[in-house]
Structures are given as structure tokens and as C-alpha cells.
Amino acid sequence: MSELLEVDNLGKRFGGFVALENISLSVAAGERLGLIGPNGSGKSTLVNCICGTLRNEQGSVRFDGRQIDRLPAHRRTHLGLARSFQLPRPFVSMSLIENVRIPLLYTVEARGTRHAAEQIEERCHGLLREVGLEAKARRRPSDLTQVEMRKLELARAVAAEPKLLIADEAMAGLTHSEIEDILALLVRLNEQGVTVILIEHIMSAVMSFSRRLVVLVSGRKIADGQPEDVMRDPEVERAYLGQ
Amino acid sequence: MRTIPFFLICLVIGGIAFAAALTLGNDYYFFAGYVVLQYVVLSTAWNILGGYCGYVNFGTGAFFALGAYSTVTIYTLIDTNAFPHVVPIPVLMLVGGAVSAVVGLGMGYLTLRLRGAFFAIATLAMAVVLETLVVNWDFVGGSRGAFIIRPETIAPFGSYIRYLFLIMLLLAVASLTIARLIERSRLGYGLATIRDDEFAAEAAGVPTLRLKLIATTISGALMGMAGAPFPYYIGYLQPQPTFALDYAVNAIAMPLIGGTSTWVGPLIGALLLGSLQQIIIVTISSAVNLLLVGALLVAFVILAPNGIVGLAHKYLQHKDDDFVGRRRTGLEAPAPQVESSPTSEAPS
Structure with a gap:
């Protein structure tokens, strides 16, 4: 397996606050990686630096053998990086089906695959079906609950047909059976060859999904x-349970 | 409806308007109609950036004036006493449009990284800078202003104002067609994602900066084209009234009153407010003009934030929703609901 994502010595500060310090992380193609850490440990900042929503000040990010630090976010999406936002950010003036159509129009077509209108329509319905939102395809995001918005967020990320999918707390607030559904979807994507990074607080989900676990605490990678090994690590125990 | 039939229908309606104005037998209607049509173009152009993309431009007056001063520049350069008005107005409009497009692109590149109020302030600042430049540029008349004496008549239209009216009518039809085309295209979807959420748009692969630059360029070009025939209309062009905030305020107020989400909104707003202003100018006073705009704007922002189109849509959709809702429950009642888990139904 070759390295798909290589984060090297990454650093990010907000004024005097060091959000990320010397983070190095490599993810091989096809991996299922869990990323955990207490609130404020820098998980979302790391995702934002990898995906281009924020610019890192130090270090570098390589994706698919290519340095992507300086690329704007949409170019990174075109290269095959997709993410869901921790706080859902739907396109509020559009119906659900239009929401998932955007990545198809702007990312999948930018890679050179043109689809007929019916094919795009079919694909959009399929994506909504996978997250259980097909019945609401013509509704607006304002008609959805927070939980449904998380599902939409995930569907929109998957619509970009990524090589690497970063799911940023896609499961918060979901019921047990819904978590199972989302996990099954992520596993299915992974089996189709998509590398998945899962950021999650729900430990049962993380433990059942991840083949490898990375722990961030206060902007540093500690494990x-x-x-199983990571969870037994005394430093991780200390960070989660206190001394 | 396809674009070409839409364009043709607009042309026919425009032709009827022109014929109706002809039968009234008074050229005043052409003078008044010209201004209304000019506002149709300006508010449609403003809406391409402001309504579709969500970036509020306060520089409409500047783009308009750029078009007008391009005409003055060409007139001063080329036309002589022996051969006046050698450059036809459509050509002047293309030049004015090109100048405004280039300035729009440049301004966009410098300012589109700013959001919200900061972008609006930057466009306002650009208008002030351009006005200062023109006031101090003697070649186009400086603060004294510039004269262009339009010919009395032009064949086959008769009086020159009819010709100007017809040109502005064509530009209005073209603007509406362009706006409608953008609205329904991939570009329109992209602009709407920017208006909704720029971070999410980038994450979905939308090249936001490029789309915003395209919108600013098209919007600026149309405003410049609307300004190019203006020296011929007004006869005596002065910097202050040409760069005036009136244009900016009207170009914002008209789409807001009509509704910013479709091409119909700016059209309705401009026809309504523009005509009302013309009526007030001749019946009450020209100073009441902006007072009316202000009052209407406040009323609409409070009572109908989505404009007239929004009001109509709400009314129709309510009836529609009711109908669809009844039909849907009737159809789906036997089938078990897929997402019936308690949490997904609970309000967030």
C-alpha cells in the first residue's frame, strides 16, 4: 500500500495560541483511520489544514504524491479529498437533491467525466437513498433535523467521489441504528477503495470502524x-481520564 | 423555456411597448421610458452579483459613469466638427461595456476576498476614487463636464430619442436573457452556493474566486453598456450627478423590492419603482424621488424581505404545499416511513 496522505511537521497558530504543533501523519491508500482527542485538541483544525479551509504556517501536506499546501480548497477537492463539516453547512437555498448535485457538477465533471442529466439525477437519488433521505429529496435543508443535516453533509462529501473521505463527527446525536447505518456506508465506501478518516467522540463507533487510531491532545499527536494498543497507552488514559 | 424563444418573446413584448409609445405621439414618453429601461439594465446587472452571488456592490454609479465617460473620451478623440457622431452608439456601448468589464474584473480581483460589509465599502471607495480621477481629468471636461449635442433626427426612427429608447430596450432584453441564462446554468448553481456558504462551496469543488470574478465582470460590463449612450441622452454630462449614489441606491432597491432570487425580480422592481419615480418627478418634485425609494425599501425589508416575487411565491406555494401535502399523505399512508426513529423526528 502506498501513502495517500502525508502530513509532515504541520503547525498552525491562531495569534498566540498554538492549535497544532509538529503533526506528522501518513495515511496509506485504503486505510480506515480513527482520529480522536478531547474537545479543542485540534482535530478539526487539522482537517481544515488538510482540506484547505485554513492554511498551515509550518510543515507540508502531500496528497497522492503531490504537495497541496498552497492549493485552494476546491482544487484539493478536485484531486480527491472530500470532507464533511462538523457543524453542517448545507446550501440553504437549494433542495437536498441540488445540494448533492453540486459536487457532481463541479468536482466530478472537473475530472473530465461528463454525465448525462439523467445519470446525474439517478446518482443524486442514489446518494440520498444511502443516507435515508431520498423521501425528502425536494425539501430544503431548513426542513431537516440536525441529525438529518449530518447525513446530508456526508452524502454531499461522498458525491464528490473522493479517494480520501474525512468524516468530521458525522455521527453525533444519531441513534444506535443510525450509527450502524452510517458505519456500514463508510465500510462499504472503504471496500470500494476509498480511504476514510473518521473523527468521532462515540468510542464504540471508532473502535469498531478503525483499523488504526491516532490521538491528538492540545495540538500534539500523542499516540x-x-x-487496542492505543487505548491501553498510559498517556492516552491520562488525557481522557485525568491523572 | 429555451433561451432563444425567451429572447424572441421579450423582443416581441419590447416591440409592442415601442409601438404603444409611438401611438401616444409624444416624445416625452420615450424620455421617461429610457430612464426606466436603463434601470431595468442596471438592476438586472446588479442582481447578477448581488442577488445570485450575495455580494452587495455599491459601485453601480461608477460602472455606469465609466460607460458614459468612455463615450465622451471616444467622442472627444474621434468626432470632429466636420464629421460629428461618426461612431455609432452600439459600438460606443461595446467599448463602454469592455472598459467597465475590465474595471469590474480588476476590482473583483482586489476586493472579492472581502466579505459582507467590507466588500460593499470597498466598492463605494472605488466609486469615489474613479470620480476623483474623472473630476481631475481635463480631457473629458473635468469638473466642468462635457457636451455632446445629439442630432435632432436619425433615419428611419425620426427623432433621436426614439433611437436611444430602442437601443436601451434591446439592451434590457439582452440583459434579462443573460441573467436568466446564468440563473439556470451551472454557473448560476455555483453562484448560489457562494451566496449560501462559501466554505462549503469550496469543499464541494466550486472555484469560488473564479465564479465571483465572472459575475463581477458580466455585471460591470452590462452597467457600462447602460452608461455608454447616456451622454447622448443627457446632452451635458457632469461628473457629480453621473457618479451619484442615486444609481447605486436604485440598483440595490429595485432588485430588493422585486426579489433577488430570479431575473423577474429586478425587472418588476425597476419597472415599478422607475415608473413611479418618473411620475413623481413630473407631478410632485424630483427631490421626493429618493425619499420614496428609502420609504419603500424600509417597508419591503420589514414586510417582504424576499420582495414581490417572494410574496407571490409564498402565496402560491402555500396553496401548492397544501395540495401536495394532502396528496402525499394520501399516497404514502400505507407505506411505512423509513426515518421514523424518535431522534430523527425530534426537533433539533
């Missing part, structure tokens, strides 16, 4: 390895 990286097999999930």
Missing part, C-alpha cells in the same frame, strides 16, 4: 497505532 498512533493499533486501536
Whole structure:
């Protein structure tokens, strides 16, 4: 397996606050990686730096053998990086089906695959079906609950047909069976060859999904390895349970 | 409806308006109609950036004036006493449009990284800078202003104002067609994502800066084209009234009153407010003009934030929703609901 994502010595500050410090992380193609850490440990900042919503000040990010630090976010999406936002950011003036159509129009077509209108329509319906929102395809995001918005967020990220999908707390607030559905969807994507990074607070979901676990605390990476080993790590225990 | 039939229908309606104005037998209607049509173009152009993309431009007056001063520049350069008015107005409009497009692109490149109020302030600042430049540029008359004496008549239209009216009518039809085309295209979807959420748009692969630049360029070009025949209309062009905030305020107020989400809104707003202004100018006073705009704007922002189109839509959709809702429950009642888990139904 070759390295798909290589984060090297990444650093990000907000004024005097060091959000990320010397983060190095490599993710191989096809991996299922869990990323955990307490609130404010820098998980979302790391995602934002990888996806281009924020610019890192130090270090570099390589994706698919190519340095992407200086690329705007949409170019990174075109290269095959997709993410869902922790707080859902739907396109509020559009119906759900239009929401998932955007990545098809702007990312999948930018890669050179043109589809007929009916094919796009069919694909959009399929994506909504996978997250259980097909019945509301013509509704606006304002008609959705927070939980449904998380599902829409995930569907829109998947619509970009990514090589690497970063799901940023896609499961918060979901019921047990819904978590199972989303996990099944992520596993299915992974089996189709999509590398997945899962950021999650729900430990049962993280443990059942991840083949490898990375822990961030206060902007530093304190553990990286097999999930069981990582959870037994005294430093991780200290960070989560206190001394 | 396809674009070409739409364009043709607009042309026919425009032709009827022109014929109706002819039968009234008074050239005053052409003078008044010209201004209304000019506002149709300006508010449609403003709406391409402001309504579709959500970036509020306060520089409409500047783009308009750029078009007008391009005409003055060409007139001063080329036309002589022996051969006046050698450059036809459509050519002047293309030049004015090109100048405004280039300035729009440049301004966009410098300011489109700003959001919300900061972008609006930057466009206002650009208008002030351009006005200062023109006031101090003697070649186009400086603060004294510039004369263009339009010919009395032009064949086959008769009086020159009819010709100007017809040109502005064509530009209005073209603007509406362009706006409608954008609205329904991939570009229109992209602009709407920017208006809704720029971060999410980038994450979905939308090249936001490029789309905003395209919108600013098209919007600026149309405003410049609307300004190019203006020296011929007004006869005596002065910097202050040409760069006036009136244009900016009207170009914002008209789409807001009509509704910013479709091409119909700016059209309705401009026809309504523009005509009302013309009526007030001749019946009450020209000073009441902006007072009316202000009052209407406040009323609409409070009572109908989505404009007349929004009001109509709400009324129709309510009836529609009711109908669809009844039909849907009737159809789906036997089938079990897919997402019936308690949390997904609970309000967030």
C-alpha cells in the first residue's frame, strides 16, 4: 500500500495560541483511520489544514504524491479529498437533491467525466437513498433535523467521489441504528477503495470502524497505532481520564 | 423555456411597448421610458452579483459613469466638427461595456476576498476614487463636464430619442436573457452556493474566486453598456450627478423590492419603482424621488424581505404545499416511513 496522505511537521497558530504543533501523519491508500482527542485538541483544525479551509504556517501536506499546501480548497477537492463539516453547512437555498448535485457538477465533471442529466439525477437519488433521505429529496435543508443535516453533509462529501473521505463527527446525536447505518456506508465506501478518516467522540463507533487510531491532545499527536494498543497507552488514559 | 424563444418573446413584448409609445405621439414618453429601461439594465446587472452571488456592490454609479465617460473620451478623440457622431452608439456601448468589464474584473480581483460589509465599502471607495480621477481629468471636461449635442433626427426612427429608447430596450432584453441564462446554468448553481456558504462551496469543488470574478465582470460590463449612450441622452454630462449614489441606491432597491432570487425580480422592481419615480418627478418634485425609494425599501425589508416575487411565491406555494401535502399523505399512508426513529423526528 502506498501513502495517500502525508502530513509532515504541520503547525498552525491562531495569534498566540498554538492549535497544532509538529503533526506528522501518513495515511496509506485504503486505510480506515480513527482520529480522536478531547474537545479543542485540534482535530478539526487539522482537517481544515488538510482540506484547505485554513492554511498551515509550518510543515507540508502531500496528497497522492503531490504537495497541496498552497492549493485552494476546491482544487484539493478536485484531486480527491472530500470532507464533511462538523457543524453542517448545507446550501440553504437549494433542495437536498441540488445540494448533492453540486459536487457532481463541479468536482466530478472537473475530472473530465461528463454525465448525462439523467445519470446525474439517478446518482443524486442514489446518494440520498444511502443516507435515508431520498423521501425528502425536494425539501430544503431548513426542513431537516440536525441529525438529518449530518447525513446530508456526508452524502454531499461522498458525491464528490473522493479517494480520501474525512468524516468530521458525522455521527453525533444519531441513534444506535443510525450509527450502524452510517458505519456500514463508510465500510462499504472503504471496500470500494476509498480511504476514510473518521473523527468521532462515540468510542464504540471508532473502535469498531478503525483499523488504526491516532490521538491528538492540545495540538500534539500523542499516540498512533493499533486501536487496542492505543487505548491501553498510559498517556492516552491520562488525557481522557485525568491523572 | 429555451433561451432563444425567451429572447424572441421579450423582443416581441419590447416591440409592442415601442409601438404603444409611438401611438401616444409624444416624445416625452420615450424620455421617461429610457430612464426606466436603463434601470431595468442596471438592476438586472446588479442582481447578477448581488442577488445570485450575495455580494452587495455599491459601485453601480461608477460602472455606469465609466460607460458614459468612455463615450465622451471616444467622442472627444474621434468626432470632429466636420464629421460629428461618426461612431455609432452600439459600438460606443461595446467599448463602454469592455472598459467597465475590465474595471469590474480588476476590482473583483482586489476586493472579492472581502466579505459582507467590507466588500460593499470597498466598492463605494472605488466609486469615489474613479470620480476623483474623472473630476481631475481635463480631457473629458473635468469638473466642468462635457457636451455632446445629439442630432435632432436619425433615419428611419425620426427623432433621436426614439433611437436611444430602442437601443436601451434591446439592451434590457439582452440583459434579462443573460441573467436568466446564468440563473439556470451551472454557473448560476455555483453562484448560489457562494451566496449560501462559501466554505462549503469550496469543499464541494466550486472555484469560488473564479465564479465571483465572472459575475463581477458580466455585471460591470452590462452597467457600462447602460452608461455608454447616456451622454447622448443627457446632452451635458457632469461628473457629480453621473457618479451619484442615486444609481447605486436604485440598483440595490429595485432588485430588493422585486426579489433577488430570479431575473423577474429586478425587472418588476425597476419597472415599478422607475415608473413611479418618473411620475413623481413630473407631478410632485424630483427631490421626493429618493425619499420614496428609502420609504419603500424600509417597508419591503420589514414586510417582504424576499420582495414581490417572494410574496407571490409564498402565496402560491402555500396553496401548492397544501395540495401536495394532502396528496402525499394520501399516497404514502400505507407505506411505512423509513426515518421514523424518535431522534430523527425530534426537533433539533
